[in-house]
Amino acid sequence: MEKLRRVVAMISVIFIVALIVTAFILGILGSRYFVAVTVLAIVVPVVLWVFMWFTHLISDDSGRETEKEQDTKTEEETDLKK
Helix, strand or coil, X not given: CHHHHHHHHHHHHHHHHHHHHHHHHHHHHCCCCHXXXXXXXXXXXXXXXXXXXXXXXXXXXXXCCCHHHXXXXXXXXXXXXX
């Protein structure tokens, strides 16, 4: 699941950067599509953030620790007591 999240995040970043570069180029060229691409460059990150926030709210693993994390904490506490 973590790998999927990283891949989706990387694709999102590439898409947002492409929108910003496209808006910059269209602005220099004076294209009529400049405003539309600029609006997309603002709206797309907001929509992606809302989507990630919502999926975090409904996911089951948001507040739980895995067994591996619990074992690591237990080992660290044991080492500190020594």
